[in-house]
Amino acid sequence: MLKSIRNLDYTIIFCRDIEAMKHFYRDILGFPVSRDSGTWVEFQLGSVRLTLNSRGSGYDGVREHHGAPLLDGAGLQLAFRVAPAEVDSCFDELQQKGVSILQPPTTHQRTNHRTLFFKDPENNILEIYAEV
Numbered sequence: 001m002l003k004s005i006r007n008l009d010y011t012i013i014f015c016r017d018i019e020a021m022k023h024f025y026r027d028i029l030g031f032p033v034s035r036d037s038g039t040w041v042e043f044q045l046g047s048v049r050l051t052l053n054s055r056g057s058g059y060d061g062v063r064e065h066h067g068a069p070l071l072d073g074a075g076l077q078l079a080f081r082v083a084p085a086e087v088d089s090c091f092d093e094l095q096q097k098g099v100s101i102l103q104p105p106t107t108h109q110r111t112n113h114r115t116l117f118f119k120d121p122e123n124n125i126l127e128i129y130a131e132v
Contacts, residue, residue, distance in 0.1 A: 010042070010049035013076065013124065016069045018054045020121040025052065028097050050078070070123065077125040084130040087114045091128075094118060107132060 015021045022041050025031045031043035031050065039054035055069055069075075082090060087105045094101065094116075102117040102125065115129045 008048065010051050011076075011078070012051045012053050013122075014055045014069070015052050016055055016122060018052055021052050024121050025050070028094075028099060045080075072123065074119070074123050074125045077127060079127040079129055082128055082130055084114055084132050087116050087128055087130050091116050 013021065018039065018041065022033075022036070025041075025043055026033055031045060033041060034044040034049070035042040039057040041052040043050045091101070091105050099118050102119060103115070105114055105116045107114045112132055113129045114132050115127055117125060117127050120126060
């Protein structure tokens with residue numbers, strides 16, 4: 001019954017340094033922690049959970065497949081939607097917190113999106129965007 005799948009419940013990021021990642025998502029981005037077991041940290045964002053998992057921890061038969069971490073490239077990209085006026089406000093706040101920006105707020109005519117790109121401590125690409 002694979003056709004019955006209709007929702008993505010959570011996304012898991014495998015982390016080399018879960019404490020640095022937790023600090024970034026909790027203290028820099030301000031995401032609320034809903035669960036923290038040390039090697040597994042969940043943030044509830046609306047109806048989706050963003051989860052950090054220490055690389056090599058978790059279920060037997062699965063953790064062995066986490067693989068080697070990427071050292072200088074992105075493993076994933078996450079996109080967070082906000083209201084149009086909030087893209088620039090998020091940019092200002094990220095700059096005040098010392099976050100390195102990949103691309104400042106830009107309006108893309110082709111997609112009708114206003115976007116802002118930056119990285120987390122493990123080089124994953126994060127996007128804050130609005131439909132304009």
